Amino acid sequence: ELKVEQNPLFLSMQEGKNYTIYCNYSTTSDRLYWYRQDPGKSLESLFVLLSNGAVKQEGRLMASLDTKARLSTLHITAAVHDLSATYFCAVDEGSGTYKYIFGTGTRLKVLA
């Protein structure tokens, strides 16, 4: 059974600082998503990572995937208050199931 873990669960950081959120998963998969959720809102798709070594960047966020280590990272560069949200990774269970298992989420608070 696929398990997905994120750390940290909570992250409070100052504006302008850098930090990384980690997403570990327990079984082989070659499809991983990062989502953002604002309080009381739906999920916004940020990145899809489809192969080992994939790297995607959008603004101050950069995501990478290492399928051998079963690890994805979401790196935040020079954080700004608008990035405050909860970030989830979701991993495809595989074998064509399209069953996505979500991580526990990382609640990010960027302090002005």
Next chain:
Amino acid sequence: GEEVAQTPKHLVRGEGQKAKLYCAPIKGHSYVFWYQQVLKNEFKFLISFQNENVFDETGMPKERFSAKCLPNSPCSLEIQATKLEDSAVYFCASSQLGEKLFFGSGTQLSVL
């Protein structure tokens, strides 16, 4: 439509009452997914459809939960005899090919 439409936004039920939630996927999307989010985190996969056929129902508590996606009708998720622990936000998502998921805004179910 161009977005996943979920109704109602909020639903309040007494324990033991029935609850029915609706989801209209994006036009042209073949896959529909239902997720349950408890305590603002912990997304739990419930069920997926490929057109009107159940694709994966391994997450469904079958004794009280049922779901349908019929042609020319919104998809539905029904909970018979609701329990307190069913209180959650239920998200529907749709996808063209089972890959990138587009989420609706959710239905907040409160069981009193």
